[in-house]
Amino acid sequence: MAIKINENYLLLKSSYLFAEVANRLAKFESENPEKKVISMGIGDVTKPLPKSVIKAFKDAVDEMGNPDTFMGYGPEHGYEFLREAIIKGDFEPLGVELDIDEIFISDGAKCDTGNFQELFSTSSKIAVTDPVYTVYVDTNVMAGRTGPMKDDGMYEGLVYLPCTAENDFEPEIPDEDIDIIYLCYPNNPTGSTLTKDQLEKFVKYARENNVLILFDAAYEKFIREDNIPHSIYEIEGAKEVAVEFRSFSKTAGFTGTRCAYCIVPKELTITDSNGDKQSLNALWDRRQTTKFNGVSYPVQKAAEAIYSPEGQKEVQENIDYYLKNAKLIRDSLTDLGLTVSGGINSPYIWVKTPNNMPSWDFFDLLLNEANIVGTPGAGFGPSGEGYFRLTAFNTYENTKEAMDRISKLSF
C-alpha cells in the first residue's frame, strides 16, 4: 500500500494571503534597510494589553507557581468564570439569553472558524461573500468541499456572493441551494455592516431553507452606529440557525495572547440520515474535547479582566483610538479623490484603487513609493480585485505619516 496525502491541500492557491504579503515585505526591507515601512496590512493591533488585564494575567501566573493554587488541565470548553463574564458582559446588555454551556472558549476565532466545518459532511455546499476572510474558503478547500479553482479565481464547488460598490457591499440572498453560509459583520475585509433589517433577511432565509449561518462577529466592538446588530442572536429565531464566533484579539489586543469564543446554541439541531435530531452543541463539544485541551489558565483570567469596569473602560479607549485612525484614513483618502468605504463601525478601510489598478500592483506601488504595507483586495477573492484594504491598527502618528506619504503620490 502506498500512503496518500490529502490532495485537496494541493488545490490551495499559492500561499496564505498574509504570508505572501509578509514575503514581499521581507524582500523590500532587506533591499531597503534604511526605509521606515508603516504597516497597515495585516489586521494586528498595536496598543498594549490594558492595565487591568495585565494585573489579572500576572496574578494568575503567580497562582501557577504556588502548589495550593496551581491549575492543571482545565475544562476543554473553558472555565465557568470566563463564560459567565461573557454572558453578563456581552449578551445580557443586548437582551440575548444564553446558557453557560452554549459558550466555548478557544485560542482564536481563526481556529474556531477554521475547525467548525469538520462537523459537516464533505458534500455540504458552502456559500461565502466575495471578498472574504480567506480562512473560510481555504479550510473548506482542504476538507474537499470545493474542488479546484477555476480560471476566474473561484473554486468550482463554492457559491460566491459578490459584495462590491455596485451593491453597496450587501450580499444578495443565494439563488442556488446551499447548506452553510459564512457571514462576517462588521465585515473583514470591506469594513461594511449589515443593519438589523438586512441581517433579518438572512436569518429568515436560513430558517426557511434549512441553511446554517456561521456568523463571525470578531469586530462587533467597533460598531458605533445604531441599528447594527452586535450579535446575530439579536435577530429573533437566529438561535435555531446560527453559530457565532467572537474574539478578544481586536477588541482587547489579544492577537498575541490568544483567546476567543464561539456560541453554539442548544436550539441548533440537524436531522441525520436516520431522522434523528443531532445537536451541534453536542457535536462541537465532542470535537473540542477530543482535539483541544482548553486555553491557558492565566490567559482566561486575563480575558475575564476585560469585563471588569476598568477593563471595559480601557478596551473602549483603545477602540476609540483605532476608530480615530480609521476616520483619519477615510477623510484623507476621500480628500485625495479616492473612493472609500468602511472605517466607521470597523477598523478596516476598503479603498477603490485609482484608475482600476490591479490590487497587487497597488500593493507594490504603495510599498515601493510610500513604504506603506496594505492588503490587496484580490487576496480576499475575485470581487476584491480593484480594491485595497487598509487597517486602523497602527499608531495615530504612523497613520498620519502614512496619509501624508500617500498624499504626495500621483495616481
Added chain:
Amino acid sequence: MAIKINENYLLLKSSYLFAEVANRLAKFESENPEKKVISMGIGDVTKPLPKSVIKAFKDAVDEMGNPDTFMGYGPEHGYEFLREAIIKGDFEPLGVELDIDEIFISDGAKCDTGNFQELFSTSSKIAVTDPVYTVYVDTNVMAGRTGPMKDDGMYEGLVYLPCTAENDFEPEIPDEDIDIIYLCYPNNPTGSTLTKDQLEKFVKYARENNVLILFDAAYEKFIREDNIPHSIYEIEGAKEVAVEFRSFSKTAGFTGTRCAYCIVPKELTITDSNGDKQSLNALWDRRQTTKFNGVSYPVQKAAEAIYSPEGQKEVQENIDYYLKNAKLIRDSLTDLGLTVSGGINSPYIWVKTPNNMPSWDFFDLLLNEANIVGTPGAGFGPSGEGYFRLTAFNTYENTKEAMDRISKLSF
C-alpha cells in the same frame, strides 16, 4: 438541499474516556461529600510551575503591557527563540541535528496528534497499539477512516497491535498493509518503553514498507534507563519516515499553561498521484498557518525558561519527585501480590486487575472502597481490559495514603 452532519462523529463510542471518569467521580463526590478522594486517574500534574518559568512568564506579560515591547500576532509555527532553545536543549545532547523550520510550536500534543491525520487521504489505513491513547483512534473515527466499531470493541477499519503482559507490551510489526502507525513511547497508558533495538525494527519496517510513523514522545523526560531512545531520530533513517510529538505538559507542568511542539523533518516526503514528491513539512506548515494562530507569546517565553540551567534543574527535580511516587506505587502493589508494569521510565503504572476483574468494575471498587480514582484499562482499547492505569502525578503524601488505603482492601 438538506444540510448533513459529518456522521462519522456518530460512530464514536460513548463519551471521551476521561469525561466518563469525571462523570463517575462527580456522581460519587456529590453522594459522598465527606470522603476525600485521591486522584490517580487523569494524567495531570500537581507540582506548580518552576520558579524560573514563573519569572519568565511574568516578565513576558509585562512586555505585553508596554507599547514598546507589546507583541501582536506571532509566527504560527512559533518564535525562533523557543525553537532554537528546543534544538539546543532537547536534540543536540542526543546528537540529533534539526533545522529550526522543522519545529512547530503548538498549544498541545493532543491538538497536534489529533490534527496531523488531516494531511492524509481518508482512505489511509491506520495502525495503533492496543491499549492506546484514545485521541489517535477517535480523531481517525471522526475523519472517516475507521467505519463503525465491531462487537469486540475494535473499529472495523483500524489495525490493532495488542500489547499485553503476554508479549511484554511490545507490539508486533503489523502483518497487514498499513499506511500510518501511531507509536507512543514511553507508552501511555502502559508505561512500557522500547529499547533502541526494538524501535529500530519499526523504523526499518517503515522504510521498507512506505509507512509513516507518528511518534509521540510526550513522556521522554521520564526515561531513566540507558538504551531507551528519547527521540525516534536517534534511530538512523527515522527522519525519512517519522514525525515526533512532544509536550511541556508532563515535564514542566504545562497541562494548564498549554505548550507543545512537533518535529516534521524536511526529508519526509510522500509521492502524490501525479508522481510529485510532497513535503509533509510544507503541508503541515500550510495546515497550521491556515487553521492556527500560534501560541500565546508569554507562554512561549515561559517555555523557553525551561531550557535555562535553573529551569532544567527544577524540571528534573519535579520529574524525580513523580518517579519516586511511581516507585512507591510499583513497590506497594507488588507487595500486595498484584502484577505491575511501567513506572520506571514513566509516570504511569499499569496494573493487572486482581482475579481478572473487568477494569471498569475495578474502577468502581477503588472509587467506592478506597476513594481512589484511576483509569480503567478497557477505556484505552480492548487489550486494556483486565488492566488499570494509575498515575504518579499526585503528591507523595497522597500517593502514600492511597497505597495504605489499597493495602486494606481484600481482592
